[in-house]
Amino acid sequence: MALALSEREKMRGGAPYDPGCAELGAMRARAQDLMRRYNATILGEPARAEILPELLGTWNGAVIRVPFHVDYGAHIHFGPGCFVNFNCVILDVCEVRIGARTQIGPNVQILTPDHPRESAARAQGLEWGKPITIGADVWIGGGAILLPGVSVGDGALIGAGAVVTRDVPPGASVAGNPARPLNRKSRQGH
DSSP states (O other): OOOOOHHHHHHHHTOOOTTTTTHHHHHHHHHHHHHHHHHHHOEEEEEEEHHHHSSBBBBBTOOOOEEEESSSSSTEOOTTTEEOOTTEEEEOOOEEOOOOOOOOOOOOOEOOOOSSHHHHHHHTTOOOOOEEEEOOOEEEEEEEOOTTTTEOOOOOETTTOOEESOOBBBEEEEETTEEEOHHHHHHTOO
């Protein structure tokens, strides 16, 4: 007889789960408390270096400007040398892995959760997620949105305001809604 998975195990595995369960509610409340404390700090305050390792799965010294918003925090992993500008939202129901030296502009949203398309199914309150992987040396322009399940290759550039619905190959530049590859000429001067 197989053991039943917890709602957190279902969530992290990308299976439909109940976000209203007590375990996940407690995890979100913990993350909200840590975010509230972090977002009340000022640049250079020692408390920042104490809060982020507690909030995030892997911090690695990432510079994260406030305000910063997460669902759980524990599923977010930064490589060394990352920078996150003001008002970043990372909804981490699944793993979010961000490679070394990646730069994230203001108002970027990185969204792993997804929901049923039919209203009757949405009314049941279940959701699921897909992990997001962002390679090393990526630049994500302000206001970009990365949707569930995308991977962004090393050295890629995501233009400001882009909505990334598909994987971005290493070294590619994409922009628009939905994000599409830019030709070489349009990349010059950016």
